[in-house]
Amino acid sequence: MSILKQLWTAVKGASTEAGEAIVDSQAIRILEQEMRDAKKHLNQAKENLTSVMAEKMGIERKVKTLRREIEEHEGYAVSALDNGNEGLALEIAEKIAELSNELEVQEELLASYTGNVSNLKKTIKGTERNIASMDRELSVVKTTESVQKASAAAAAKFSGTNSSLRSATDSLSRIKAKQQKRSDQMSAAMELQNEGEGGDLKAKMKAAGIVTGSASSNDILAKLRAKRGG
Amino acid sequence: MSKQQTLNELAAAINGTQTEEGSVFTAELISGEVDVLQVVVEDREEFPIYVTLDDSQILCVTHLWKESEVKQGQRESLLDALLTMNVPMPLSSFSKVGDQYIIFGALASSSNIGDVSYEIEVLSDNTLEAIEAVAEFLN
Incomplete structure (x- = not known):
């Protein structure tokens, strides 16, 4: 053999x-x-x-x-x-x-x-x-x-x-849950950080139309036209 | 260098290493007839990776599932899936020891520590992906 x-x-x-x-x-x-x-x-x-x-x-x-x-x-x-x-x-x-x-x-x-x-x-x-x-x-x-x-x-x-806890698919589900939790924690932490930097307030003001946020291309064009005309 | 020394050195190098997702590796040497390095990836404690050395190769092994976890009547489809996945799956292969299905990667014993930690990281990813891929055949 x-x-x-x-x-x-x-x-x-x-x-x-x-x-x-x-x-x-x-x-x-x-x-x-x-x-x-x-x-x-x-x-x-x-x-x-x-x-x-x-x-x-x-x-x-x-x-x-x-x-x-x-x-x-x-x-x-x-x-x-x-x-x-x-x-x-x-x-x-x-x-x-x-x-x-x-x-x-x-x-x-x-x-x-x-x-x-x-x-x-x-x-x-x-x-x-x-x-x-x-x-x-x-x-x-x-x-x-x-x-x-x-x-x-x-x-x-x-x-x-408890050997039923040891099945591969159960283990995978547990790991996925842990990973989800970890990624939730990370997004939460990022949110907190944004708030800390005033990002949240700015976003709220933007939503309320108080600040426009970013200059629009139309605004810029209008400004340029005014400059040329004047 | 003795095998135990090499494994200890490997343990020291692996301990505290982080994956891209920020999970930390923990390595622990288990002495026995053959010394085994047990590497645990944070959040994936369910699937430790066992690293062993012999004269010809470094073997990284993770236990997947047992025969008893395979759904009745699905064994052939499972084996077919595993054989088919063997090549496209990077660095790792499937095998069986008794009624235990395993996933493993083998490296030349001359590989450096960077190679081994990369192997472990890939093996850990492959483990989760493999189980997900064949979950339909498992209880």
Whole structure:
């Protein structure tokens, strides 16, 4: 089962119980155990990799030595031929054949070790990635659990045991009422301020036609015409 | 810096901050297996915002309603509405933990305090708007 699916099950499992614990703590413990196992496997794989790499280096050395020996013996064989010593040359050639066969075996071995090393490295990287994401997901689940606890405590503090008060829509209505009250208070305060500055009196005089308030465009035009005419 | 230190610093920065409407934020650290910062917006005490830190992210979570508050026969419409709203709603997303519906925002753990307070403010607004939007499906 994928890690995410397991976590999902862990979180969902609790929803059937009408209850407090939102996260199945048993499931979390199991996951934590699985993570510890995964980490152990990872360490084993790393140790494996080290020893496989050491063996691979040994084989590389062997291959190098064999190649050098073959080259050397080829030199000897040529010298023997140059000296007209056919018998010795043939003996050397046999040795070269022996070395070449051995080289072939070792080279095959080296290729398989190289493949092993790259596979192991891939496995280790993948496991590390898995562990990291498991860590992350587990930490989110634990976080959610803590938030759940904190929220339950806050809700109890806020509305006591009366759970009907805790419905989201009721809460929203209460908040809206509070906001309305706040904005009413603000307009009231602004009104008071206006009155304080005499705004209210001016408005009353304006309403009564005692002060005109603002100059009208017609007034201004008339004034300008009078000025031009005069 | 330890997680608790960061949360404490965050609490100090958030405490007393005001929204545009003049509501004041209050932050309080709740210690536990995972430390949780509880942020309360004045006049919206009903929907506290819980802030947590881990290695990869800062999570801001608000609890919305419980499964039991969903009107009978309206669950599918509600879920459809929530999924549809997920993208157009800025910064926040919907989720569920057990039978609890939540709204949350996640930030990179490298975010600065300004980012986090902005996230909290938006989350608080989104909470009210979301409940209003789906109120018809709720009891």
